[in-house]
Amino acid sequence: xxxxxxxxxxxxxxxxxxxxxxxxxxxxxxxxxxxxxxxxxxxxxxxxxxxxxxxxxxxxxxxxxxxxxxxxxxxxxxxxxxxxxxxxxxxxxxxxxxxxxxxxxxxxxxxxxxxxxxxxxxxxxxxxxxxxxxxxxxxxxxxxxxxxxxxxxxxxxxxxxxxxxxxxxxxxxxxxxxxxxxxxxxxxxxxxxxxxxxxxxxxxxxxxxxxxxxxxxxxxxxxxxxxxxxxxxxxxxxxxxxxxxxxxxxxxxxxxxxxxxxxxxxxxxxxxxxxxxxxxxxxxxxxxxxxxxxxxxxxxxxxxxxxxxxxxxxxxxxxxxxxxxxxxxxxxxxxxxxxxxxxxxxxxxxxxxxxxxxxxxxxxxxxxxxxxxxxxxxxxxxxxxxxxxxxxxxxxxxxxxxxxxxxxxxxxxxxxxxxxxxxxxxxxxxxxxxxxxxxxxxxxxxxxxxxxxxxxxxxxxxxxxxxxxxxxxxxxxxxxxxxxxxxxxxxxxxxxxxxxxxxxxxxxxxxxxxxxxxxxxxxxxxxxxxxxxxxxxxxxxxxxxxxxxxxxxxxxxxxxxxxxxxxxxxxxxxxxxxxxxxxxxxxxxxxxxxxxxxxxxxxxxxxxxxxxxxxxxxxxxxxxxxxxxxxxxxxxxxxxxxxxxxxxxxxxxxxxxxxxxxxxxxxxxxxxxxxxxxxxxxxxxxxxxxxxxxxxxxxxxxxxxxxxxxxxxxxxxxxxxxxxxxxxxxxxxxxxxxxxxxxxxxxxxxxxxxxxxxxxxxxxxxxxxxxxxxxxxxxxxxxxxxxxxxxxxxxxxxxxxxxxxxxxxxxxxxxxxxxxxxxxxxxxxxxxxxxxxxxxxxxxxxxxxxxxxxxxxxxxxxxxxxxxxxxxxxxxxxxxxxxxxxxxxxxxxxxxxxxxxxxxxxxxxxxxxxxxxxxxxxxxxxxxxxxxxxxxxxxxxxxxxxxxxxxxxxxxxxxxxxxxxxxxxxxxxxxxxxxxxxxxxx
Numbered sequence: 008x009x010x011x012x013x014x015x016x017x018x019x020x021x022x023x024x025x026x027x028x029x030x031x032x033x034x035x036x037x038x039x040x041x042x043x044x045x046x047x048x049x050x051x052x053x054x055x056x057x058x059x060x061x062x063x064x065x066x067x068x069x070x071x072x073x074x075x076x077x078x079x080x081x082x083x084x085x086x087x088x089x090x091x092x093x094x095x096x097x098x099x100x101x102x103x104x105x106x107x108x109x110x111x112x113x114x115x116x117x118x119x120x121x122x123x124x125x126x127x128x129x130x131x132x133x134x135x136x137x138x139x140x141x142x143x144x145x146x147x148x149x150x151x152x153x154x155x156x157x158x159x160x161x162x163x164x165x166x167x168x169x170x171x172x173x174x175x176x177x178x179x180x181x182x183x184x185x186x187x188x189x190x191x192x193x194x195x196x197x198x199x200x201x202x203x204x205x206x207x208x209x210x211x212x213x214x215x216x217x218x219x220x221x222x223x224x225x226x227x228x229x230x231x232x233x234x235x236x237x238x239x240x241x242x243x244x245x246x247x248x249x250x251x252x253x254x255x256x257x258x259x260x261x262x263x264x265x266x267x268x269x270x271x272x273x274x275x276x277x278x279x280x281x282x283x284x285x286x287x288x289x290x291x292x293x294x295x296x297x298x299x300x301x302x303x304x305x306x307x308x309x310x311x312x313x314x315x316x317x318x319x320x321x322x323x324x325x326x327x328x329x330x331x332x333x334x335x336x337x338x339x340x341x342x343x344x345x346x347x348x349x350x351x352x353x354x355x356x357x358x359x360x361x362x363x364x365x366x367x368x369x370x371x372x373x374x375x376x377x378x379x380x381x382x383x384x385x386x387x388x389x390x391x392x393x394x395x396x397x398x399x400x401x402x403x404x405x406x407x408x409x410x411x412x413x414x415x416x417x418x419x420x421x422x423x424x425x426x427x428x429x430x431x432x433x434x435x436x437x438x439x440x441x442x443x444x445x446x447x448x449x450x451x452x453x454x455x456x457x458x459x460x461x462x463x464x465x466x467x468x469x470x471x472x473x474x475x476x477x478x479x480x481x482x483x484x485x486x487x488x489x490x491x492x493x494x495x496x497x498x499x500x501x502x503x504x505x506x507x508x509x510x511x512x513x514x515x516x517x518x519x520x521x522x523x524x525x526x527x528x529x530x531x532x533x534x535x536x537x538x539x540x541x542x543x544x545x546x547x548x549x550x551x552x553x554x555x556x557x558x559x560x561x562x563x564x565x566x567x568x569x570x571x572x573x574x575x576x577x578x579x580x581x582x583x584x585x586x587x588x589x590x591x592x593x594x595x596x597x598x599x600x601x602x603x604x605x606x607x608x609x610x611x612x613x614x615x616x617x618x619x620x621x622x623x624x625x626x627x628x629x630x631x632x633x634x635x636x637x638x639x640x641x642x643x644x645x646x647x648x649x650x651x652x653x654x655x656x657x658x659x660x661x662x663x664x665x666x667x668x669x670x671x672x673x674x675x676x677x678x679x680x681x682x683x684x685x686x687x688x689x690x691x692x693x694x695x696x697x698x699x700x701x702x703x704x705x706x707x708x709x710x711x712x713x714x715x716x717x718x719x720x721x722x723x724x725x726x727x728x729x730x731x732x733x734x735x736x737x738x739x740x741x742x743x744x745x746x747x748x749x750x751x752x753x754x755x756x757x758x759x760x761x762x763x764x765x766x767x768x769x770x771x772x773x774x775x776x777x778x779x780x781x782x783x784x785x786x787x788x789x790x791x792x793x794x795x796x797x798x799x800x801x802x803x804x805x806x807x808x809x810x811x812x813x814x815x816x817x818x819x820x821x822x823x824x825x826x827x828x829x830x831x832x833x834x835x836x837x838x839x840x841x842x843x844x845x846x847x848x849x850x851x852x853x854x855x856x857x858x859x860x861x862x863x864x865x866x867x868x869x870x871x872x873x874x875x876x877x878x879x880x881x882x883x884x885x886x887x888x889x890x891x892x893x894x895x896x897x898x899x900x901x902x903x904x905x906x907x908x909x910x911x912x913x914x915x916x917x918x919x920x921x922x923x924x925x926x927x928x929x930x931x932x933x934x935x936x937x938x939x940x941x942x943x944x945x946x947x948x949x950x951x952x953x954x955x956x957x958x959x960x961x962x963x964x965x966x967x968x969x970x971x972x973x974x975x976x977x978x979x980x981x982x983x984x985x986x987x988x989x990x991x992x993x
Contacts, residue, residue, distance in 0.1 A: 107139035111152060118159060123565045129159050150179040150188070157195055164559050164568045167575075170199045187228065190219035194232050201239055204551025205544065209239045230259035230268050234275060241279065249279055267308070270299035274312050281319065290319050310339035310348055314355065321359050329359050347388070350379035354392050366399050373399070384563040387428075390419035394432055401435070406442040413439060430459040434483050437490075446494060453487045461513075484514035485628050492633055495644065504644040505608035508635045511626045512605040515703065515739040542586045545579060552576050605741040612639050614747075615740045617992075621697035622740060625687070627653060627706040636690045638697070645690055654707045656683045661710065664980040665934055676979060677717070677725035684716035688728065691718045699733040699960070699991065703740060712933055714967060715983035727971065727979070733964045735991040738919075746989060750927050753892055756845045760823035763831040764811035764850035765804060766868040766879060772803060774828055775874050807850035810899070810942035814848065817953040829872045833879050836867055842890045847926075850899040850945070853917065854880075864917070865898070886920035895959050896926040899945050918988050928959055928989035940981040944970050960991040 114132035117125040133156050140149040153176035160169035177192035193216035200209035213236040220229035233256035240249035253276050260268035277292035293316045300309035317332035333356045340348035357372035373396045380389035397412035417432040437452035460480045488507045495503035552575055559572055606614065616622050622637040625647075632647040647653070660683045663676040687708065691700070702713050713736070714729040728734060737743050767774055808827050815823050824844070826835050831851065841847060852866040864886070867879040898917060918929050930948075932941075944966050951962035963985060970982035 101143050103139045103143050104145070107136045107143070107145075107148070110136035110139065111148075111155075114155065114159075118155070118162075121162075123163065123563060123568065126159050126163050127565075130156070130163075133159065146179050146183065150176045153179075154192070154195070161199065164555065164564075164572055166199050166203055166555075170196060170203075173199065186219050187223040187225050190216045190223060190225065190228055190232070193219065194228070194235065197232075197235055197239075201235070202551055202555055204548035206239050206547050207544065210236065213239065226259045226263035227265050227268060230256040230263065230265065230272070233259065234268075234272060237275065237279070241282070246279065246282070250276075253279060266299055266303055267305065270296045270303065270305065270308055270312075273299065274308070274315065277312075277315060281315075286319065286323065290316065293319065306339045306343045307345060307348070310336040310343075310345070310352075313339070314348075314352055317352075317355060317359075321355070321362070324362075326359055326363050330356065333359065346379050346383045347385060350376045350383070350385070350388055350392075353379070354388065354395065357392070357395055361395065361398060361402070364402070366403055370396065370399050386419050386423050387425060390416045390423070390425065390428060390432075393419065394428070394435060397435055397439070401439050401442065404442070406439045409439045410436060410443075426459050426462075430456040430480075430483070433459070434486065437486065441490060446490065449490060450494075453483065453490060456483055457487060457510075457513075481514060484510060485626070488514075488626050488633065489628055489631070492644065492646070504635065505642055507626075507633065507644070508611070508624060508637065508642065509605065509607040511624055511633075511635070511705075512607075512611070512739055512741050514626070515605075515705070515741075538586060542583070545583045545586060549576070549579050549583060552579060605739070606744055608637070608642060610744070611637060611740045614744045616701070619697060620699040620701055621691075621694045622701045622703065623688075623690075624703040624740070625705040625708050627708065632705075634687065634690065636694065638694070643690065643693075647687060650706065653686070656686060657707045657711055659683075660716075661934075664715075664978050664983075673977065676715075680715055680727065680979070681717045681719065681725065683711070684718040684728070685720070687711075688713075688716055688718035691728075691732075697732070699735065700728070701740075701991075702734060702736050703738070704736065710933060712979060712983035712986065714964075714986070715979035727983070729964055729967050729971070729983075733960050733991070734986070735960050736986050736988045738988070743990065746922065746927065750892075750925075750990070755894070756843055756892060758822055758824070758844050759818050760815065760846045760848065761825075761841055761844040762811050762815060762823065762848040762850065763826045763836060763867060764848075765808035765827050766831040766851050766866065767828055768803065768852075768866070768869050768879075770870055770874050772870075775870070775872075804851065804938050806938045806942040807899070810850055810945050811848070813942075813946045814949045817949055829868055829870075831867050832877070833867050833881055833885075836865070836881050837885055837889060839890070842892060845894045846897070847891060847893050847895075848897040848899065848945075853898060853932075883917065883920050886917060887923050889921075889924040891921065891924040891926055893926045895928055895930070896921045897930045897945070897948075898932065899930075899941055922989060926989070928987055928991070930959065930963060930985055930987050932984040933986060934980075934984045936984045937976075937981055940970065940976050943976075944982055944985065958991060958993045960987050963987050 110132045114129045114136060117129035117132060133152055137149055137152045137156065140146075140152060153172045157169045157172035157176065160166070160172060173192050173195045177189055177196065180186075180189040180192055193212050197209045197212040197216060200206070200212060213232050216232040217229055217236065220226075220232055233252045237249040237252040237256070240246070240252065253272060257269065257272040257276065260266075260272055273292050273296035277289045277296060280286075280289035280292060293312055297309060297312045297316065300312055313332045313336035317329045317336065320326070320329035320332060333352050337349060337352040337356070340352060353372045353376035357369045357376065360366075360369035360372060363369075373392050376392045377389070377396075380386075380392060393412050394416035397409040397416065400406070400409035400412065413432050413436045417429065417436065420426075420429040420432055433452045433456035437449045437456065440446075440449035440452060460483060487510050491503045491507035491510065495501070495507065552572065555572060559568060611622065616637060616639045618639055620638075622635075624635045624637065626633045627647075627650050630649045632649060632653060634645045634647055636643050636645070656679075660676070660679040663672075663679040700713070704711065704713075714734045715727045717725050717727055719726060811825060811827065815825050824840075826832070835841075836849070849865055854864055854866060864880055864882040867881060869876060869879040871877050898921075918931055921929050947966035947969055948959075948962050951957045951965045952959060955962070955965075957965065967982045967985070970976050976982060
């Protein structure tokens, strides 16, 4: 043996090889190895190898120890005598290790069974394995067992225990620098925080997981974490952030060639764009996702995306395409035995046939879905199908049968705590009772439904989501109003018309009402910001626990699971009530301001209407609409045609003067004004003593210039309403009351007028003298998108500077500020100094973006005096962030009074933004008004205010009359577009 030469293997190589084995106690070995010579090193290493084989399962061994085998094999060349030493050193394995492995395997098998009972038994086995692994010092196996425990606890609904298990695993992985295992643990922890409703914590955890995945080079893991982060951003209302991370996930899946992840990300982007209302883009992503699923032959992914495509087509009333997609999805779900997917798709097919009024086929689909829901124990799905069967019976006039199914659905939904769908069942019950002639029962049911909707609405934290939620429930309010008005016709003088008016107020501009109430700095003044943050966090957690409770009670569950989640909910409610108590103690006004209640009839008459005014409030319904005419001491109500008739008449009237080829036919517009006026202004002839008309429009009537309507008979000469009445538009009577409360006693601003006019929109503007060598630059992406979707060309408005100069000439020197051309910038418009003025006037282009309202705004100078591009776009969110305690804001621009049509909110546009910023009243336009006519009208408007001392509403009326009397501008196109919204009193 003396002649043998030891292999030339450095000690560091063997040390590194040992280091690749996680979970083995190796610190002592590594310390010894650093001091041993090679002849001493080999036996130690080999003993370590054999012990490792005993300690690890074979699959783990082959994956983690083979590198060590190669090193030791080389080390053993020529060292046969050492085998004797090896045999002497090998000891019998610790029996606790065998016991741990047995318990772990038993637990894994029980988890696969998946029943609540087997999962409880799995907890016993896994906890035993965990204890034994910890006793023998196998940290890696202990951490893997903790991951298993986290999964089981989550499956059982014990999220707190699941979170603790995952956090313990994370602690081990971080301490042992196993960065990818730590990233995986963080990903699971993020999911728990998401389900607990602690969204901000989930965001933080996912962001850390993304960093770890990036450091470990795991593109797939990073992509999945990004995808999870996007899912958290959505309930926070951070749709732009969600879009960004979904897009990043998509790119990573592409780089990693992870086609399954890529298909999933495309589907998620489709869902996001669907939520944002960008349906065409949504469908494009669905189709790309579907193509990948089909290439991969991934049945479940294909079926899920086909279902989404079907829902898209159904929402667009393309029922043939919807049914085709649903049938394809159904086939795939049946192939793979996915009973839940099958039941869901059958329910969707039934609903589509219901909309097609193919009642028998709809009923067949629903009846096929019922036993599937019962088989898998999904009570939420069961409730939906029961309710839908009731809809079919109601459509067939079998109201008693419909009530049977509605009542069954109601019981299910009450038991699982699904309050939103509970309200839906109550709404359907109300319809059925009315169909049976039971008006009292119908009234009780719809009142209960509305009470739930009102309660749920206040629990939605995001203002945008609150608006969307409320818009989706407007049919409940329409039905309630219609029922009350029917009762009013049968029981005149019993006050049902006043109740209907109050319901109409509850249905209108609720989000605006909230915003106006919150705009005062006193709302949150004196309240600890930490308490307010905690309140919002608890609201999010309550919503998440409610969602989990619904999911739990919709399927098989144990009494202990129900008790646990009920206790969790109760604890959160206790914390929430405590927080509210602290807030009320600190600021008694807080609740009244942040949750303002709409006014009833008596309050409207007392707080809104003076003796010289008449309030006209409209409510448009499917089959019939209503008008309430209210004075300070009287109410009368009238029935109007349904939505289709009013929309057609409104379009005919607007087309008659907006389109140039029709505008020249003067009698066309006048006759259209008379026709529409007689329909919606007929009652005015009973109130000739009222000089002011307050209009609260609804639906398509938001687009009507009431000042140009005439209510005389068709054979009388055309006289627009503006000739005899002052006209003011209101989002709701309640909104005006809150606005008045906020501006009451407000100290007037120090200076009179700030005016921005005639901005520079491009380098082709003649005011740029040194354009040589300057290349045209594109608009900022958001502005370009908004301009493209709005159809706006940013041409110069040459008359706006003339308009501005004539207006400022009416004011004393040093009392105004004027910015023209390059000086009319976004920086000026959004600066703090704007709060120093009573009147703020913008004479520029406005952008209306109905598809993406956040892209609406005002356009100021887009280039500087050097010809370089600058940001000149004042977005809607910029306006909301302004502080403008102004008496008047004038938007002498295009379509500034419009915005996205949201049911229950009217037109959500710039008016709302400026009212929230503090403006008492806003003058806006309903269409793109002629530049020269606008300049003339605005000068007259200010002259009547300044020289004649008229209120803004009265001054606008006189200016419009004078323009109308000019034969050149007689058409409503030139003068009727401007309307004043908000406070009419000085």
